[in-house]
Amino acid sequence: MGAMDEGLRRLRGGPYVCPHCRLPQDRVATLEHEWVLLEPEVEVPAHLVPAGHRWITLSDGRVALYGVCPPDGSQRCRIEHRLACAQQPLPDLWPWLTALREENARASERRTDAEPPRLPEVWPDAG
Numbered sequence: 490m491g492a493m494d495e496g497l498r499r500l501r502g503g504p505y506v507c508p509h510c511r512l513p514q515d516r517v518a519t520l521e522h523e524w525v526l527l528e529p530e531v532e533v534p535a536h537l538v539p540a541g542h543r544w545i546t547l548s549d550g551r552v553a554l555y556g557v558c559p560p561d562g563s564q565r566c567r568i569e570h571r572l573a574c575a576q577q578p579l580p581d582l583w584p585w586l587t588a589l590r591e592e593n594a595r596a597s598e599r600r601t602d603a604e605p606p607r608l609p610e611v612w613p614d615a616g
């Protein structure tokens with residue numbers, strides 16, 4: 490492969506610099522003929538990544554969202570750079586947890602009594 494080919498290859502598939510943190514991202518084609526910007530050289534066990542954010546590499550080099558739930562214990566996946574970017578706010582990774590936090594914010598606002606803080610109560614079916 491000549492220097493020109495190498496330059497072309499880099500132009501097409503080389504690292505795309507993140508406009509927020511200026512670190513390189515991998516621009517990878519998806520099954521849906523779109524592009525996704527993935528964190529370079531990071532593969533994590535799928536079960537550690539929230540559903541809907543698990544990108545797996547296919548045999549042709551493209552990536553697709555991993556739909557198996559619960560994930561296979563040995564499946565590894567890639568994540569978008571925006572999840573790892575220090576300069577971007579995290580998206581809503583756990584919608585149920587966000588809903589619980591919002592509900593708690595409302596419950597907290599409804600409390601008008603000035604009780605002293607107590608230790609957290611144990612949930613009835615915990616343990």
Ligand SMILES: [Zn+2]
Binds near residue numbers: 507508510511570575
């Ligand atoms: Zn970034």
